[in-house]
Amino acid sequence: MYDAVTLEVLWNRVIAICEEQARSLFNASFSTIVGESEDFASALYDARGNLLAQAASSGTVGMMMGMTKGIKAFLRKIPAAALQPGDALIANDPWLLSGHKYDVTIASPVFRSGVLIGFTATTLHATDIGGIGFSAASRQVFDEGLTIPIMKIVKAGRPNEELLEIIRENVREPDQVIADFFAQLAANTLGSQKLLDFMSDYDLPTLEPLAAAIVDRTEQAMRAAIAALPDGVFTSTVDFDGYEAPLRIVATVRISGDEMTVDFAGTSPQVPRGINSVLNVTEAYTVHAIKCALAPDIPNTEGTFRPIRVLAPEGCLLNARRPAAVMARHVLVLFISAAVFGALAHAVPEKVIAESGHRMIHALSGMAPSGEPFIYWFLVSCGVGATAAHDGLSGTNFPAAVGTVPVEMIETVSPVFIERKELLLDSGGPGTFRGGCDQEVVFRIHSREAATLSAMYDRLLFPARGYAGGGAGRPGRFRIRGAAGERAPGGKERCSIAPGETAAVCGGGGGGYGPAERRDPERVRRDVEDGLVSPEAARAVYRVVLDPESLAINWQATTMLRAQG
Amino acid sequence: MGYAVGIDIGGTFTDLVMYGDTNRLLITGKVLTTPENPALGALEGLRRLMERAGIGGREIEVVVHGTTLVANAIVERKGATTGLLTTNGFRDIIETRREKRYDLYDLSAQFPEPLVPRSRRLGVPERIAADGAILQPLDSQAAGAAVDTLLARGVESVAICLLHAYRNPTHEQALRDLLAARAAHLTVSLSSEVDPELREYERFSTTVCNAYTQPVMARYLRELQEGLWAAGVRAPLHIMLSSGGITTPAVAARFPVRILESGPVGGVLAAAHVGRSAGSSSLLSFDMGGTTAKLSFIEGSTPTLLTEFEVDRAYRFKKGSGLVVRVPVVDIVEIGAGGGSIAQVGGMGLLKVGPESAGSRPGPACYGFGGVLPTVTDADLLLGYINPERFLGGRMPLNRAAAHQAIETRLGKPLGMEAIEAAWGIHRVVNENMVNAARIYMAEKGRDPKRYDLIAFGGAGPIHAAWLARKLGIARVTVPPRAGVASALGFLVTPLSFDFVRTYVTGIAGVDWSHLNQLYATMEAEARGMLGAAGIAERDITLRRYAEMRYVGQGREIFVPLPAGPYGPAAQPALTQAFDAAYAGIYTQTNPGQAIEAINWRLLASGPTPRRALISPLLPADAARKPGAARPVDYRKVYLGEGMGGEGVGFCECAVYDRATLPAGARISGPALVEEEDTVTLLGPETKAEIDAFSNIVITIHTHAR
Structure with missing residues (x-):
């Protein structure tokens, strides 16, 4: 057993090693998505594959479970006895790891005096993995590029050239993809060395006792947070646009003492398109929502997840059966999050967040005016839900924390031209605290012939709902405008955009929190002055009367209007 | 006879340094900052220095000045009423930023309010392409109407931020002319001049910060300049930049964003100077004060630069939570670890230190200002490192019983530890937090700390420096004298x-x-x-x-x-x-x-780097020094624990030296303490130190562990 000081010191050190490993990978990686979005993760494990620590400064929610359970999956396939110093393991199996093949995990066993003492691992969103490319249109996982089963990428210090050759022949940007693998290997090696230094600094022969102490502490803290909730069964249903027809997620949260079960029974069956989620990803977003609401500060370890059981019927959207298509799982994760918050809202309404608009992603491809083929993608963020104490953020990504590429960078490196990127009037869900405003991005593509826009949009039909009496945000919208007029394609369509046509995309406003007529009139006045709420909405929805010229609050008329109920 | 003057206006104190280039006279001073008009305090401080030196204004050859005024104006929202003119369709760039939340789990995470509200952000019809081509000419009529709207809304300063203006500034310049024709009294900032670089959020945010602070800065510099003239000082006034260089008041008034971080930068420059005179060029500067510790690495005697930083962070230590300012700035990492950092039992039953700080009011429990939460200073006092009678030169006696009480009730009892054990825990945890931060910082830069020398200053730095060095594998630690005014000293050794x-x-x-x-x-x-x-x-x-x-x-x-x-x-x-x-x-x-x-x-x-040794005056009157061995002035019981080098665990009798009496060449063997007015240097067992020719304490660490 460690005392409260020693454990703090040792624990902080292993977290610091994860951060050092993460920074090293960040510096050396090639993938733009890593550079602009920090879409990678870094972690340390004991010899049995128990997660000790994860870098907190990077990593997406989707990678969380893959990183937590991944090493145990590796060890089931390649047991400790089959590992030797200088080995490194690789895999991207969506079901064992992070839910789509782009996320490649590389794990390095760490040996001390010839004995396996732990693992260092990194996951990184590869630039390409082959197949049909970044799209929701895949019908089976086979369409989605190369599966790398769990195998050795380095054997006793020698790279597995056959494997690298197969990968090289199957991806679009082989140099970048392979260079990123070596960046991961270098980061793991650095992490391993730091881990060994750490063990000799503190005379630790093995990591298991430390792992046990860390796992225990986080488990206890998570249990204490759950125990503070009222027992009960709370259900929430979330509908969304889906692929060809609307889909539904049902979350039932059962709180009993210091444990919680989240059951997704009632959720729509899996669909023959790339928007299905494997159970690891479902768990990751479920635990993320629970942690946000209850215990944002508890680090992710094995123990954090123990008091929480996540169930989803096999073959449903949230526990897709092989060979389901899973590449564009990011389309659906917002709704896992919304369903869990919706259920928790019955128990702890003050700790949740109203529904948010959708992060709209599109992959664009075609022939640039120069004759070069191009593939490019960027995302459009929208309105985030309000909470019991704050307005939602406008034009910001949720539940992921990934940024977008600057307009000037998009226009410099791709044939995309942005005409407009601006917040939308009356788009945030009304409430005592207003949902975040949506933003519209209007763009053209400078291409030789018609370019292809592969949409991965949602919330065109179902807006983000408000909580506690707050109103819904405005739904998202997708239009293509040209000389021939305007058309409204579906949210998952592969559309053709002629040169000169524009696409206008927005993902919807965030839901409001609390009744709109209780909003501080001064905040309403400022929203009107700022052009975020119309004077008409101020009067009709917020029941605030403003002088049409000066925009000063007419307190008497406002009080009367609000008193009418 | 020429004197150089350094003036550093901080939040609480204004530090002053005066150095005679020929007679090597160095005088330092500290006065309270006068927040309403910071020039007043600075001028008063200068008057006192001149009086003490017995010189008139004409004998001053240069005044180098750094100030937190710009940062304060932003944080306190005391800048000008500012408007933004931008490309039609892009007026929300400074609000949606990079579209990214800075915390994955915190649902209530907010950003600082934009300095320009949406009602004063107006689009004008125009468009320039990524290659600089004009796709849509500026519509002067619509632009004129936008200007009129801004004027009607009472703006005093305008930021002009157009897409791709870094490639082609003509539209921004045309807008400036248009503004000048209608309202010559306004200050105007062009993104193509303030920060002519790609990536619109960063450029717009920087330009808006500039426009917002320009009138305040111009007014202030005018007053300071007039005050200097009134005092008979005809010397040029130079202004410290965040990049470690100095500039003219005219440039500073045009680009106030460039002087945002000048204070902390002075400390790093002082460290570089100390390293230069001691003959080492790869340095890690370590400045530990009341609320934070700051680390910065120096390569080839020159501080390293970053191209952007953040001001007014919603979460002090959280990257991404502030307003981005993209100007060259010395690379400094700030950690929530200072003398005032609060220790508590965290959610997981572990002893946590910082980042919350008790500040100076109420401050650590031992200050006796009503603070009841235990801090790093309380622990250092209980462990015997700080002399309660000599704190701040004896002007502020510390209350040991209060420190004991705070540590015992808040930590000892809940954790089942003796108070001393808990105090030792605070010391260890805060040290390790800094070690980890230093490791991550160096990893981020791809550097190996072992290759660096540590330069330690700040009120708490020299107590914690040797630990940091030992854990980082650093062999040498230098503690310069006059650490309390390091920033202002640094101002005097940097080029225009x-x-x-x-x-x-x-x-x-x-x-x-x-x-x-x-x-x-x-x-x-x-x-x-x-x-x-x-x-x-x-x-x-x-x-x-x-x-x-x-x-x-x-x-x-x-x-x-x-x-x-x-x-x-x-x-x-x-x-x-x-x-x-x-x-x-x-x-x-x-x-x-x-x-x-x-x-x-x-x-x-x-321009040329001023060659100022800044040495001899740092010694007290030579007569007071007796050559030869160092002699302790006192002995007291000091706690020596594992991790300090050596075996001893527990309280040991320890020699105490007075820094003012230590001659050059004096050698000290740890365990020992070297006391001075602002701070105390802690030497663990098996640690040796020597006073060098520049009055630095140079500590040699035997590094076995990494």
Whole structure:
């Protein structure tokens, strides 16, 4: 057993090693998505594959479970006895790891005096993995590029050239993809060395006792947070646009003492398109929502997840059966999050967040005016839900924390031209605290012939709902405008955009929190002055009367209007 | 006889340093900052220094000044009523930022309010393409109407931020003319002048911060200048930049964002100076004060630069939670670890230290100002490192019983530990927090801390420095004298400098050499003009070129020192080599064959570095010093624990030295304490120190552990 000081010191050190490993990978990686979005993760494990620590400064929610359970999956396939110093393991199996093949995990066993003492691992969103490319249109996982089963990428210090050759022949940007693998290997090696230094600094022969102490502490803290909730069964249903027809997620949260079960029974069956989620990803977003609401500060370890059981019927959207298509799982994760918050809202309404608009992603491809083929993608963020104490953020990504590429960078490196990127009037869900405003991005593509826009949009039909009496945000919208007029394609369509046509995309406003007529009139006045709420909405929805010229609050008329109920 | 004066206006105190270049007289002073008009305090402090030195204003040859005024104006929202004119359709860029939340789990995470509300952000019809071509000419009529609207809304300052203006500034310039014609009294900031670089959020945010603070800064500099004249000081006034250089008041008034971080930078410059005089050029500067510890690494005696930082963070230590300001700034990492950092039992039953701080009010429990929460200073007092009678030169006696009480009730009892054990725990945890932060910082830069010397200052720095060094594998720690006014000292050893940048995105294989030469020619002409106007002779001007380059596909550029120009096709291998060398310096290996591109091209133009030893006056009157061995002035019981070097665990009798009586060459063996007015240096067992010719305490650490 460690005392409260020693454990703090040792624990902080292993977290610091994860951060050092993460920074090293960040510096050396090639993938733009890593550079602009920090879409990678870094972690340390004991010899049995128990997660000790994860870098907190990077990593997406989707990678969380893959990183937590991944090493145990590796060890089931390649047991400790089959590992030797200088080995490194690789895999991207969506079901064992992070839910789509782009996320490649590389794990390095760490040996001390010839004995396996732990693992260092990194996951990184590869630039390409082959197949049909970044799209929701895949019908089976086979369409989605190369599966790398769990195998050795380095054997006793020698790279597995056959494997690298197969990968090289199957991806679009082989140099970048392979260079990123070596960046991961270098980061793991650095992490391993730091881990060994750490063990000799503190005379630790093995990591298991430390792992046990860390796992225990986080488990206890998570249990204490759950125990503070009222027992009960709370259900929430979330509908969304889906692929060809609307889909539904049902979350039932059962709180009993210091444990919680989240059951997704009632959720729509899996669909023959790339928007299905494997159970690891479902768990990751479920635990993320629970942690946000209850215990944002508890680090992710094995123990954090123990008091929480996540169930989803096999073959449903949230526990897709092989060979389901899973590449564009990011389309659906917002709704896992919304369903869990919706259920928790019955128990702890003050700790949740109203529904948010959708992060709209599109992959664009075609022939640039120069004759070069191009593939490019960027995302459009929208309105985030309000909470019991704050307005939602406008034009910001949720539940992921990934940024977008600057307009000037998009226009410099791709044939995309942005005409407009601006917040939308009356788009945030009304409430005592207003949902975040949506933003519209209007763009053209400078291409030789018609370019292809592969949409991965949602919330065109179902807006983000408000909580506690707050109103819904405005739904998202997708239009293509040209000389021939305007058309409204579906949210998952592969559309053709002629040169000169524009696409206008927005993902919807965030839901409001609390009744709109209780909003501080001064905040309403400022929203009107700022052009975020119309004077008409101020009067009709917020029941605030403003002088049409000066925009000063007419307190008497406002009080009367609000008193009418 | 010429004197140089350094003035550093901080939040609480204004520090002053006066140094005689020929007689080597150095006088330091501290006065309370006068927040309403900071020039008043500074002038009063200067008057006192002149009185003490017995000199008149004419004997002062240069005044170098740094101030937190700009940062304060932003944080306290005391800047001008500002408007923003931008490309139609893009007025929300400063609000939606990078569209990214800075915390994955915190649902209530907020951003600081934009400095310009949406009602004063107006679009004008115009458009420039990424290559600088004008796609849509500026509609002057609509622009005029937008200007009228801003004037009607009471703006005093305007930021003009158009897309791709870094490539083609003509529309921004036309808008400025239009503004000048209608309202000549307004101050105007152009994004193409304040920060002519790609990436709109960063450029717009920087330009808005500039516009917001410009009137405040101009007024302040005018008052300070007039005050100096009134005091008979005819010397040029120079202003400290965040980049570690100094500039003229005219430039500072145009670009106030460039002086935002001048205070902490002074400390790093002082560290570089100390290292230079001690003959070591790879340094880690470690400044631990009341609320934070600041680390900065120095390579080749020059502080390293970053191209952007954040001001007014919603979460003090959280990257991404502040307003981005993209100007060259000395690379300093700030950690929530200072003397006032609060220790508590965290959610997981572990002893946590910081980042919350008790500040100076109520401060640590031992201050006796009503603080009941235990802090690092309370622990250091209980462990015997701080002398309660000599704190701040004895002006503020500390209450040991209060420290004991706070640690015992808040930590000892809940954790089942003796108070001393808990105090030792605080000391260990805060030390390890700093060690970890230093490790991550160095990993981020691709550096090995073992190659560096540590320079420690700040009130708490010298107590914790040896631990930090031992854990980082650093063999030598230098504690300079007069650590309390390090920033103002640093101001006196930095050259006048100007920096310039142009964005020109190009593959190294396909550079348009004449275009690039043209860019540099323009920047250099501007630089020579500005330095010449500041009185620098042509032969004393140093021009250095840099580029921000990356492998095609990488999301992040690195800073690459370039060979001198002009360039032609023959320069291509030289640029590639320069990139490879810089890249390998950070990441140890390169990726031969991978295409390289450059994003920004920079020029750093500077005058001569002042040669000021700043030595002898740092010694007290030589007569008071007796050559020979160091003699302790006292002995007291000090706690020595594991991790300090040596075996001893527990309280041991320990020699205490008075720094003022230690002559050059004096040697001290740990365990020992060296006390001075502002701080105390802690030497663990098996640690040796020597006083060098510059009055520095130089500690040698035997590093077994890493």
